[in-house]
Amino acid sequence: MLYPEHAYLPLLWMLREFMLQNNALLQKLKQNLRDTTPSVEGLVKGTDKSFGFLEVDASTSYFIPPPQMRRVMHGDKVRAYVRTENGRDSVEPFELVAPALERFIARVQKREGKLAVVPDHHAIRTQVSCRIAAEAKCQQADLQEGDWVVARLLSHPLPEKKNFFFGEVVQKIASAEDPFAPWSVILARHQLPHQAPDLQDLPLPSLEELAVGRTDLIHLPFVTIDSASTLDMDDALYIEAKADGGWKLQVAIADPTAYIPYGTPLDQEAQQRCFSLYLPAREIPMLPEALSHDLCSLRAQQVRPALVCQLELNTQGAIEQHTFQLALVQSQAKLAYDQVSDWLENTGSWQPETPELAALLHTLNDFAQARLQWRTHNALVYPDRPDYRFVLDPQGQVTEIKAEYRRQANRLVEEAMIAANQCAASTLAAAQSTGVFNTHTGFAEEQLQQAKTLLVAHGLYDAQMPAETLNTLEGFLQVRRALAQHPQGVWLEQRLRKLQNYAEIRAQADTHLSMGLPAYATWTSPIRKYGDMLNHRLLKQSLGLAESDLVIDEALLAQLNERRRLNAMAERDVRDWLYARYLSQPEQLACKRPAEILDISRGGLRVRLQDIGATAFMPASLIHPNRDEIVANLEEGTLLVQGQVQYRLGDTLEVQLQEVREETRSIIARPFA
Template sequence: MFQDNPLLQQLKAQIKETLPTVEGQVKATERGFGFLETDKGDSHFIPPAYMKKVVHGDRVSAVLRTEKEKTVAEPDELLEVGLNRFIARVKFVKERLNVVPDHPLMREPMRAKCKGLKGSELSNGDYVVAQLVKHPLRPDEPHFQVEITELVAAHNDPHVPWWVVLAKHDLAKAEPADPQGWQTPEDNQRQDLTQLPFVTIDAESTKDMDDALYVESREQGGWWLHVAIADPTAYVEAGDEVDLEARKRGFTQYLPGFNVPMLPRQLADELCSLVEGQQRYAVVARIPVATDGSAGEADFSLATIASHAKLAYDKVSDRLEGLADAWQPQDPVIADQIDLLHQLALARIAWREQHALVFPDRPDYRFEVDEQGNVVTIHVEPRRIANRIVEETMILANSAAAVLLAERVGGGVFNVHAGLDSERVDAARQMLADNGLEFDGDRLQTLAGYCELRRALDAQPDGYLDARLRRMQAFSEMAATPGAHFGMGLQGYATWTSPIRKYGDMVNHRLLKAVIEGRQAESLPDAALIEHLTAMRKLHRLCERDVGDWLFARYLASKAGTDEVFVGEIIDINRGGVRLRLQENGAVVFLPAPLLTDDKSRLTLAGDQGLAQFDGEQVFRLSQILEVVIHEVRVANRNIVVAPRHKLA
């Protein structure tokens, strides 16, 4: 009765007009309340009752009022919805269809209706695609309501992690349509290099082999390195159906135990793949490399090649590392190729250590997944010498392509990295000085100065300063114009060595072909393409991480509450706790502050400095190693919570 009283409503409106308002974004918490974070950095408490009108991520205007002697924000007007198309789980409430968004901070069921499928076909826990159609902060919409448009996976589907992550980002989960009837086009202008003993070095299971190597000694010392790259643009014309789909996808999507090709599998795994004993079209770079590892000007050509051996990383590494009973090639020519490639790679590593930058040796973690989607085990794979051989030759080939494209074309798809964020150079210089490393701010913004900095950090006794500085770096980007790559210490870097897997490499192939054939390039990549490829690269990495987090949670769920000890490296410190990466399997886990000590008032977590103090004394910092046990695993939220093996006193 009182709600419908117009005088009361008028009085409420008059009172609201006298109260201050703020705009900001809603941040939910697991405990039901939330905060309104303003653009100025202010934070206002939103009680649980008011949070029922909004969802995490909503941008709203809110009224600030005092309740129980505390200032709170009451969301009043929706400025931008934080939830649009999203993944949710079905939940029947009193036999009525509802969904709960698949988000760790969203737990409230929302009323739902179906579009294009029947509610009777759904069960509790099924994953669906949903669209928000009603929001309680909109006029005449008293509650949330969503529309279910697609079933993603049944609750008992073992492949839920893969299907949900791909659906979340609206990415394809199958290979592109294959037009069939592919024919190798006639090309009499290509050099016949089929007699040269090219070899491929990949994982045992690799099918889409896109690079092959051949090396020969030079009379004056050093080597001629031949890098042959598969040539899908011999089959795929710019602008045709397959090309447009490849452009849309941007990359082959690699997920644990599963991949979604950028090109039809008949092209990627068969016609273009550099299969042993099969003639294949290739773009070839012939690069002179001196005994000190320095490289001269590369010569690019179109050729027909044939791989003479499919080699595996582990077998080649076993042989070169001198392991007992290691695999040995039966063909002495192949053995000679392996040895020459090894010599060349060592020279290049030494050259890059002095004149550029070399990546730190960190292991890769590979999930072994069975057909039912279960994680059998997680393999820790260090970067061994065979991996380094391929890495060094690809870096050399891509930097050579950058030089040619910059000088002869003036554009292409380049990977660029500016080093330190220009707005954080002064903060970086001060942080370094506080820790005994003096650098001039202007020099830090040069390639040579940045390389000096990275070498100084590599010489530190631990990774603390390196971890802090990484937060001050610019992001690696893609660009249509040449630029330096500070992160690699190179003047330029333009990838063309993975055209089966990367659309930008296909673009660079077409530009390289124009130079080889002495003609004008038909078109250069524009800003729209670069923006799209950048977004897709980021999205694909996010998908790989999201599936990995889910599988880590599944894998470690049985360890929760046990005494099994894991070793973790601290990768982040914030006011809520500590984030670590487990060395045994690569999982990223969270150690909440309340689990570190029974008296949180004695604990200070300084995220800006990457330090933790207890009673004013430093107890740990970024890059430090901690022993932890698995405290709790929430598989549905992909959260792994750990506790320290020994609490702070």
């Protein structure tokens, strides 16, 4: 029997109320269950399988099952419920604390016409469905499989209660087959400029205007000594031997602040960049090339404005006095490091063009040797390490990697620059009480006691001395010199380095312990470093030749430190990519190579290939077949196999490459058998 529709309404209302009440009860029950379920917070660590782990701290991690792993990504910081089943703990992430990715570099994947990207990260293989961003200067049709893009994550499965990641493509960087992708991709990753700035219609003063208030030193035969290909020449040198012994050295430094007033748009652009960026086979100047490569560069036979430091040194290489002055100079010759070194070392065919130039180079060499001896006894000098230069063909492929060692001409220029920078530091500290100072304050405060314990255990420090003495100039010098004589000094130095602060740029003078100097302020590379431009302006203030409106605040110091870090990371990343590209060639995989152990962990060894400078990882599984018989003693910096010390930090060994993958820039090595 059918009833009228309105007759069912009371029943429907009762059913609705029952469902609502039970839904509320159900929600309350679920909430109570959540409240009583233990939870943890940690970082998601992906694996090459479908599962992962949640690392809570250095000693605690939990298994993330595949269904849960699909809702998170390597590097996500999450909160998760801990579940126990069959005696095994696992976790179920329920809250995203911080995503691993926001803006990221990725490669395009297309499946059935749908756009997706995979982040460029060795531990992330998660696919992110994408759309094209409104500001992107490309269309979906412009993107092909494997192209490089900048992407932005818009939604994450965890807070959105979805089962997929979603983002948008912001910019196309390079095509999949572009041989120059390493440079473009890495610059985009770190959001660094791709080219030199524009001159911005800057009104340039004439040489006559620049000459006002400057001493005319054009008659002095200054010379520049740089790499043969260098265009941005910051420094030129002139020296005379004093009749009573010692030397009078003049260090002329290019003066870009003569062209760029403080606070102008071009000055602000230089402040934003902070440094010229030097990548393998590519330079991105801080200043417009019209200035850095021409008007400011101390080119041979060209009159240039300069800031000049005149130093008087005794026969032991100690600086007795110094002065600064604005001047006009003219380099008489552009000399190359290798040619001058060949001549000083009595090799090669190059000869100075005149007897006067030969005498100047001999005098500079005498000064440099005395100065090096002074620093050896009064500061710190470290063993030379080679630089590695990539040789590329026109298609951007690496044909060779050359180890380039410091030679006599390099040391000659280096000693002159270090001495001049010491003079700048003392002048700024005395006259301005502020500046851009390079500092290194030694051991981190929280690591001081550990450093002392390690040094005492190896007879390198008096147990009765307070740990704080290690961070004094005298204490640090004493330890460094003792390390140089210790039979285990190499690996001890590696361990102690991990306990030290990073070098830092500060506005007040402080010690630079790793150089063994009471203060240090660079001003000798103003074409390449904004901090050096600032010190030029401050030195001019000390001479009464500049306005005093210059402000060095915490924001500026943070920018200098951060940009230095980013530039170093960019250079490292491009190098790692080129190393992987070069070493993936079959003939390179077969080579036996000498290597130095840089780091020891539970997973294996990180080593530097000494012939080319690349860093490789040697997993424990390739060191010994039984992983349970390998123990990493992180405190001692050793790796034990079957209870015996097999490897130690700083040791050298012979290795062979096991696998090289350019797509992840990973180089895997094994002991050479």
